[in-house]
Amino acid sequence: MANIQFNRKEFEKHFKVDEKLIEKISLFGTPASLKEDYVEVELFPNRPDLIPLQGFVRAFKAFLGKETGIREYKINKPEKNYKVRISPSVKQVRPFTACAIVKNMTFTDERIKEIINVQEKMHATLGRNRKKLAIGIYPLDKISLPISYEARDPEKIKFIPLGGEKEMNGREILENHPTGKQYSSLLAGHQKFPVFVDAGSKVLSMPPIINSHETGRITESTRDVFIECSGFDNESLQKALKILITMFSDMGGKVYAMELEGEKKELVPDMTSEKMKISLEDVNKLLGLSLKEKDLEKLLPRMEYEYKQGTLRIPPWRTDILHQVDIIEDIAIAYGYEKLVPQVPNVSTFGEESKKAMKNSILAGTLIGLNLLETTSFHLIKQDEVKNMKAESIELEDSKTDYKYLRPNLLIPALRIFAENKDHEYPQRIFEIGTVFSSDKKHLTETGIQEKENMIVAISPGNFTEIKQIHDYLSRVLGIEYEIEEESVPNLLEGRSAIIKKDRKNVGYLGEVHPETLQEWKIKMPIAVLEIAMD
Amino acid sequence: MDKKSDIIERLSPLERKIIPFLHHPIEKIVKDSELDETSVIKALRFLESKGVLSLSTAVKKKVILGTNGIYYKKNHLPERNLLHLLETHNHLSFDEAKKMSKLSDNEFKVSLGALKNKRFIVIANGKISLNIPKEELVKKTPEEQLLEELPMPLENLNKEQREILEVLKQRKDLVEIAEENTVSFKLTSLGDQLAGKEITLNLIEEITPEVIKTWSKNKKVRKYDIDASVPRIYAGKRHFVNQTLERARKIWVEMGFKEMEGNIAETSFWVFDALFTPQDHPAREMQDTFFIKVPPGKIKDREHLKPVKESHENGMGISKGWQYSWNEDIAKRVVLRTHTTSLSARTIASLKENDLPAKFFAIGKCFRNETVDWNHAFEFYQTEGIVVDKNVTFVNLLGYLQVFYKKMGFDKIRFRPSFFAYTEPSVEIDVFHPARKEWIELGGAGIFRPEVTLALLGKVTPVLAWGQGLDRIIRDVHKIKDIREMYSNDIQDIRDKKVSI
Incomplete structure (x- = not known):
């Protein structure tokens, strides 16, 4: 999800902005909010074509029924040397590129910012932080055509990176330049780095890291530009290029195709729109509506499609149409989600609680009868808790908080609760039923982690007799036969703790918490506990 | 009467x-x-x-004895030691007097001062000598007399006693005025x-x-005073979060849904891949998802592995798919489930033709790698549901959700377009909060994409699906502003919290 801010003044050139319009934008599938200087919309990742203001305006106008169908963009034939030679050397490191030339642009300071913004948003979303694709834009007057896209030894790539002052080589940029350091992982491990080089052997950029200061910087005096997208997924590059050139075209630019010379020759961008069949019956069956042919004729152009007798043409900049259902959703959006009337069908099935939930609910009721208060804790526990309790626990990767492990028992959360409730009235009698995690040593699970449902009862102040009484009571009323064996249990007092067994298997323990453990937790009141696996 | x-x-x-x-x-x-x-x-x-x-x-106000006062009343004032000494020795040097009287430095100094002021003694040439006739010594000093009478109310002291009180007040811990x-x-x-x-x-x-x-x-x-207050008692009680979960559970069962359960730790395969979420999707990064430090998991369900792979790579002939080379190793990485939809995926994969039609629900904890603030936590509850039937439609999905939230107490519901990798059409659900007069965002729903159902169920058939956060509802029911209160386990708070009806 990307948040895009459209300049309010620019936006108001196209629409009368009020609360009603904002509501309408939300119903277009892009939740919007109105701010003093800008209109903010949330874009879902399936619609990068709405990132530029021009793209959003075009699509939303269609939605409002103003300029429906596919807008046609004129792509001029390449002029002399409008060529990019793709060397086989890029195959390993960054295999694809798609390029175009746009002329007759006017770049104001604001416009440059707007374009950089679009570029950054596209890098973040469709480009997966430049990994999948990166975009470069260059002033045509500073470079000489044709362009070559090739991979070189990092040491042999030499240019002044954007915003820098001195010449650096490819490796130095990754090591020392701020942008280079930020994205260094994208080239790390490669023998050769990709570069765009012009006919005069000047380096334009080292994608996806940075442009050259000399040849890769748009200023207010720039009029014509060379645009490239590079990356791993040719289809995405082509789409990104189409989104960009429609934006430049809507800004008043004149778009020229370029010839790519790689394994094969290709002319890009190709603005032919793809055709797809759609069945009215499928539409109605999926949505639960009874639309007619003429409704499709009206609704589809509002989502920028062209439709005729069961066949539609998809705008070339749409990246998200994988299947007919994607179009059916667009029909629903054009129809208006607010007009959909919820209906409950007659699907006859029997309701059923899971055995586990039922068991837990009955057990909780029984424990409440013992005057116990239910707690509910995080499944994650802290590092020092694991250390203090010497409990074998499974660790998470890169947790953003202090909670870094999966709880191996319910004792740790219970002791934390007592430690945090020292100021409240005693006696404190608590219980909890929940999942605990341990390593699956027998390799029976798919995850290598065994999940068990445990129950803990903990009373403070409490002693062995009281906790054994509770255990006895539960065994009697639940009709489960347990054996108790004296055995030392970690963190409990020897001689006042026992292992609980069922069918000769360890299922839990009970006893008094060791004063040393209580000291660790800074707890002053004695605690007796009973923890038992439910399965 | x-x-x-x-x-x-x-x-x-x-x-x-x-x-x-x-x-x-x-x-x-x-x-x-x-x-x-x-x-x-x-x-x-x-x-x-x-x-x-x-x-x-x-x-x-009352004049009472201080700690030293209590001691001296029981024994006698230190100056009396000195007087006794001078009674038997006519002249004493400071050192001799101090040594023989066994007084501390401070006591000795104070005693000397007090006796000098009363002119009971004189000091000349470094020697102390008595200044009054020895017969006088049997008489109690006014200080001693007052000490004996204490404690007494301040107002009962006469003028002379008050003056003595002022003198005694100068000395350490002899007397105190207490209220x-x-x-x-x-x-x-x-x-x-x-x-x-x-x-x-x-x-x-x-x-x-x-x-x-x-x-x-x-x-x-005897008749009692029924207005008299009685000591407060506390009883055993379910946690307020679980009360609301139970309520939601009951509603789904009433509506004919069968409960699903399953693992919290799960392979990426069931959390993401089986749900047509491409392997480079941002939601699958460590930034958002908790990965667990365990060796790669196993995908035992080989029957569904191949179709899932194909759905990603080429759409199994019904869709374009995501057009990349799907990697089983990535699918094997073990995570904490980010949504309960992993349960729906497994359930669908296990359904046979004669199990249909089927309706399932789940309520469970989900996890995201996030810092904690008033509105976010790394654990949250989700309620999940699926309806599998060849005749169900998008408006039916809206129907089920409308009924559920109405039963949960929200009469007004609104639907907005949304996007999820595994549903199409997708929808976002908001309910209207009547007291706060604002819309509460609950989360998403949709119809599983054909790529999902073909891979898991073996055919393209509508499966209505939803997974909404429950924390917002729990907070609303129990009037909790800060999400941390939900998980703080403050015992007094749990004792006092109203039972939701």
Whole structure:
């Protein structure tokens, strides 16, 4: 999800902005909010074509029924040397590129910012932080055509990176330049780095890291530009290029195709729109509506499609149409989600609680009868808790908080609760039923982690007799036969703790918490506990 | 019944004991009733609430002994040591006097000063000698006299005593002025009628087996003050979060849904891949998802592995798919489930033709790698549901959600377009909060994409699916602003929280 801010003044050139319009934008599938200087919309990742203001305006106008169908963009034939030679050397490191030339642009300071913004948003979303694709834009007057896209030894790539002052080589940029350091992982491990080089052997950029200061910087005096997208997924590059050139075209630019010379020759961008069949019956069956042919004729152009007798043409900049259902959703959006009337069908099935939930609910009721208060804790526990309790626990990767492990028992959360409730009235009698995690040593699970449902009862102040009484009571009323064996249990007092067994298997323990453990937790009141696996 | 006899029937044994002495001040009541002062005050308070008297509290200053004062009163003041010494030795040097008197430095200095001021002694040529006739020595000094009389109320001190008090106050911990609350009372006219009376009424205080056995019509039981406050008790109780979860669970069961359950730790395959989420999707990064430090998991369900792979790579002939080379190793990475939809994926994969139609639900914890603030936590509850039937539609999906949220107490619901990798069409659900007059965002729903159902179920058939956060609802039901309160386990808070009905 990307948040895009459209300049309010620019936006108001196209629409009368009020609360009603904002509501309408939300119903277009892009939740919007109105701010003093800008209109903010949330874009879902399936619609990068709405990132530029021009793209959003075009699509939303269609939605409002103003300029429906596919807008046609004129792509001029390449002029002399409008060529990019793709060397086989890029195959390993960054295999694809798609390029175009746009002329007759006017770049104001604001416009440059707007374009950089679009570029950054596209890098973040469709480009997966430049990994999948990166975009470069260059002033045509500073470079000489044709362009070559090739991979070189990092040491042999030499240019002044954007915003820098001195010449650096490819490796130095990754090591020392701020942008280079930020994205260094994208080239790390490669023998050769990709570069765009012009006919005069000047380096334009080292994608996806940075442009050259000399040849890769748009200023207010720039009029014509060379645009490239590079990356791993040719289809995405082509789409990104189409989104960009429609934006430049809507800004008043004149778009020229370029010839790519790689394994094969290709002319890009190709603005032919793809055709797809759609069945009215499928539409109605999926949505639960009874639309007619003429409704499709009206609704589809509002989502920028062209439709005729069961066949539609998809705008070339749409990246998200994988299947007919994607179009059916667009029909629903054009129809208006607010007009959909919820209906409950007659699907006859029997309701059923899971055995586990039922068991837990009955057990909780029984424990409440013992005057116990239910707690509910995080499944994650802290590092020092694991250390203090010497409990074998499974660790998470890169947790953003202090909670870094999966709880191996319910004792740790219970002791934390007592430690945090020292100021409240005693006696404190608590219980909890929940999942605990341990390593699956027998390799029976798919995850290598065994999940068990445990129950803990903990009373403070409490002693062995009281906790054994509770255990006895539960065994009697639940009709489960347990054996108790004296055995030392970690963190409990020897001689006042026992292992609980069922069918000769360890299922839990009970006893008094060791004063040393209580000291660790800074707890002053004695605690007796009973923890038992439910399965 | 007149007021007087009604009150007599309500008097507790304690109150009855002091009624005869009510014309006297409290000290006397304590003495005559043979009760301790606390009980008398307690009885007076009861009587006040019955309108028999009114109590008033006055603050009185009292001169009491300090820690040294208590010691010196028991033994004697240090200057007396010195005087005794001088009685037998006519002249003493400082060192001799100090050594023989066994006084501390400080006591010695103070004693010398005090005696010098009174002109009891003179100091000449470094020697101390007595300045008064020895017969005078038997007399107690005014300081000693006052010390003996303490403690006493400040107001009872005469002018001379007050001067001495000022002198004693200069010395360390001899005397202190303490404030004391003294309680007194005034009888009301009702009290006047009662005071002094011996109450002989024979009232039953407690219903015992003996009382029941010997009950007869003419027996009377003392009436209680039903307004009197009673000590607070606490009882066992379910946690308020679980109360709301149980309620949601009941509603789904009522609506004919069967509960799903399953693992919290799960392979990426069931959390993401089986749900057509491409392997480079941002949601699958460590930034958002908790990966677990365990070796790669196993994908035992080989039957569904191949179709899932194909759905990603080429759309299995019905869709374009995501057009990349799907990697089983990435699918094997073990994560904490980010949504309960992993349960739906497994459920669908296990369904056979004769299990249909089917409706399932789940309520469970989900996880995201996030820092904690008032509105976010790394654990949250989700309620999940699927309906599998060849005839269900998008408006049916909206229908189920409308009914569920209505039963949860939200009459107004709104639907907005949304996007999820595994549903199409997708929808975002908001419910209207009638008190706060604002829309609450609950989360998403949709119809599983054909790529999902073809891979898992073996055919393209509509599966309505939703997974919404429940924390917003729980917070609303229990009027909790800060999400941390939901998970803080503050015992007093759990005790006091209203039960949701």
